[in-house]
Amino acid sequence: MKLAWKEIIAAVDAALDQYLPPETAYPEEIHRAVRYSVFAGGKRLRPLLTITAANVFNVPLEHALPAACAIEMIHTYSLIHDDLPALDNDDYRRGRLANHKVFGEAMAILAGDALLTCAFETLAREAPKYLPLETVVALQQEISRAAGTAGMIGGQVVDIISEGKPVDAETLEYIHRHKTGALITCCIRCGAKMGQASAQQLALLSTYGEKIGFAFQIVDDILDITGEEEVLGKKTGSDAAKQKATYPALYGLEAAHKEAEKLLAEADACLEPFGEAAESLKSLAQMLVNRTH
């Protein structure tokens, strides 16, 4: 059963709406702040990857929603905290004012904390309705590890301490692999674990996840240079202004394009053994590399 992306995104939005406390729940301020960023027009790339990877093994959409939404909550919290004045100090995100510009710094910090907490609450409360507890715990291990200092937070730390300094290729790769790569790979691994993938299948899909995670970040950095602000919904050129370490900054735009294409081909190769079942994952990778925003 192949799922249409639009169908998946609609289901993810509905599930997020169900899992998160309503805006009317006391204290309303925090729930307004949380929902402002969760429903800010994100691409839902991570839920799409999670659900599409699970679908390779015929895991029903409904069963994959708790993990998919938990990862989206973690992604959203990381954006809220990244935008804070003490970190990236960005005023805009996805074409709208950043969370802290609307709700203030204190509420933005707490909204991020709330989303991170709610991600693990969702896993513990919702996932056992559909999955064996061994799988639930395996997903929690995957997600907490990918989101922590061995993953996303680690990448964010190195990104911050590298700002304004010359960055070597090794450090740049560390930042990419961790800041965005870890959570993207995690989506694929969670999908595979929900599908009770074999060790070999898990290894192939993990490599696929790593390749597209890296490609995604390179494309992101390319778009920061070449993209149109109206399309991206955020200021372009901000990486350069902050002397951020990026792939195109280190190797140039052409090499960056080539690298993204190379990674896409390598990712595709990992999907070969899955045949037809992985067609959707293949298309997702292409969409990801060829996107314009």
Add this chain to the structure above:
Amino acid sequence: MKLAWKEIIAAVDAALDQYLPPETAYPEEIHRAVRYSVFAGGKRLRPLLTITAANVFNVPLEHALPAACAIEMIHTYSLIHDDLPALDNDDYRRGRLANHKVFGEAMAILAGDALLTCAFETLAREAPKYLPLETVVALQQEISRAAGTAGMIGGQVVDIISEGKPVDAETLEYIHRHKTGALITCCIRCGAKMGQASAQQLALLSTYGEKIGFAFQIVDDILDITGEEEVLGKKTGSDAAKQKATYPALYGLEAAHKEAEKLLAEADACLEPFGEAAESLKSLAQMLVNRTH
């Protein structure tokens, strides 16, 4: 088997040291920041409560350590974020400089995020070594709910939006019950759940937890007025300076003392049906109300 408090605290410190990445793990900055606050001389009250409650049901110390440490990590992250300039703007904590004064705001925000993430990683990775998965998931549900907007974060939000405003008794009680009460009650409930307590036992212990949680907060606020700075390790009078809503501010010192004693007696009453097995919990409550720091 009755456990000595010193023995429990030593085991908790050793377990925290084992669960948290070492300072030598890359990127070192974040692990130094995390460990600075985790090993800052905290009283380990929450792990003590968790382990002592579990011990009522003869749960071995070792089995209760993952949940006890996860809760301590969450408590510590909340202190790091609370102290940030955008929130309480405190420069000192437990007699040492606040995390953000040593490591900077960005690293303090990320250290808090890392601890919150590590709490759930610890539950998912360590608890299944000792407990049935049904219990692990039950603990995760308890802890995530108590730490979220229906618990600790909710209390923090109302505390912040009430600053500098006249606060009524209802709002004050909400802040107390949530900001500190929810996580303290959670400790007791987790101990009971690890011990496979009956519904009636769980209800009694939950009430015990609520009573001592409230008493703990009242004593905290009394000490902020009457305590000696050298003993407390933080500035006294800071609540009054910030026009924070506190029980003694609303009702006076004498009424506050009386209320704490009344809550202690009510908490004690909840432990009657447990007899000898709850002696340690009883002593803990007394220590908590009679403490001078």
